[in-house]
Amino acid sequence: MAEFRLCIVGLGHRGRYMFREACQIPAFKGVAACDIQKELWFEETFHNGNKSPSLASQMPDVTFYEDYDEMLEKAKPDIVMVETPAHCHAAFCIKALEKGIHVYSDIPSVATLKEGKDLWEAFQASDAKLMTGATTMGWGFVHSLQDLHRQGLLGKPAILEAEYLHDCRYLWEETPWRKPTSQTHFPPCYYCTHSLGPLLSVLDEELSEVTCITSGSHHTPDLPYANDYTCALFRTPSGVLVRMTNSFINNWKGGLHSYRVFGTEGCFEHLSNRGEKQSERTTFSSNKLTGVEKITELPVGFSPFSEAVKKKFKTIGGGGHGGADPYLMLRFAEALINKDKEMPVSLRQGLAMTLPGLYASESVFRNGEKLPIHYPWEKELFQKDIDNRSAPVSGVEK
Ligand SMILES: NC(=O)c1ccc[n+]([C@@H]2O[C@H](COP(=O)([O-])OP(=O)(O)OC[C@H]3O[C@@H](n4cnc5c(N)ncnc54)[C@H](O)[C@@H]3O)[C@@H](O)[C@H]2O)c1
Structure with missing residues (x-):
């Protein structure tokens, strides 16, 4: 089975969860993670009063970066997951597309019309694919x-x-x-x-x-x-x-x-x-x-x-948002393996x-x-x- 080197930017509650989940997919191998707050990688984290052990202890083979450009340069990923705050996705997606790296971006796709133009143009000029991680499309x-x-x-x-x-x-x-x-x-x-x-x-x-x-x-x-x-x-x-x-x-x-x-x-x-x-x-x-x-x-x-x-993906289901998150990631992996022209939720749809x-x-x-x-x-x-x-x-x- 094809193996794609996966990295992530943005290790908030959502990013930490999405990265752990994506690394379970056989076609993906987690190699790098990035956040400007390094404690989110090296220390225990808390969400809604719940404590989790550090990601560093759970994923010893993954390299942590504080700088996104450095991660793209050194980790040589095939895929970037963008899980930064809602108003700053496009710049990360554009940098990845310019380097021919596939993107799984959280929503909304862009925060301004100008970003919409820039992202669309970067996508048109790239051979890489972009999947819009639109959770509700997986329900x-x-x-x-x-x-x-x-x-x-x-x-x-x-x-x-x-x-x-x-x-x-x-x-x-x-x-x-x-x-x-x-x-x-x-x-x-x-x-x-x-x-x-x-x-x-x-x-x-x-x-x-x-x-x-x-x-x-x-x-x-x-x-x-x-x-x-x-x-x-x-x-x-x-x-x-x-x-x-x-x-x-x-x-x-x-x-x-x-x-x-x-x-x-x-x-x-x-x-x-x-x-x-x-x-x-x-x-x-x-x-x-x-x-x-x-x-x-x-x-x-x-x-x-x-x-x-279940039969198709040989999975028992479960996971975030009623299973929609792992389902969409599985569909993304399948589309990459099959070299599909369009992703299951395309940038145009996003x-x-x-x-x-x-x-x-x-x-x-x-x-x-x-x-x-x-x-x-x-x-x-x-x-x-x-x-x-x-x-x-x-x-x-x-
Ligand atoms: N699809 C869904 O159902 C769903 C649900 C919740 C959140 N979201 C989306 O997920 C994203 C993350 O949400 P969250 O609640 O985890 O937010 P969050 O603020 O906890 O996480 C964002 C992380 O990005 C990091 N970051 C910001 N700028 C950075 C930079 N330049 N380089 C590296 N890291 C940087 C921050 O330090 C932070 O840890 C948002 O876009 C949100 O809209 C989607």
């Missing part, structure tokens, strides 16, 4: 939605909805980049890939317009610039509507993600749990299949490890589920103004948008 119920759509049981998706409600305040101390400051008060619509990825996977066009408004700050009087909640309304060229609500400051105690698809022949809904007594549910109805004209429950949850998938959130943030900044959305593959229109944008989306404006 079992999302695969059910895709199957229902492929088989025509929903007809044409016409109106789609996604909610991502996650009170992230408990993470502010450990990951300060999540806390809004007067300089970095990006609205929650910016973190949109979890919501848009599954919905876009059943559309055959990209989002082309958006209007988005914010609630402003209600829950944290000491952070008057915070945006508790945003509601974005997107439209495609054929008039399909997508409503996306996001909130990272709230007192919601239920599950995080809900999705709804109204098609011309049926409906699909995944409703997150409402506390311990009401678990998450996935239902659908279809005019195209006798017996399911009424709302019908699907026996599917987060795990992508259906019997067919940008198509990331950039609408940046335009939505711009709309928030312009008090709900309706804006056209463009992509780097629409070169001139996209460049115009880069020149005209004004929203201070994150602290890493270039």
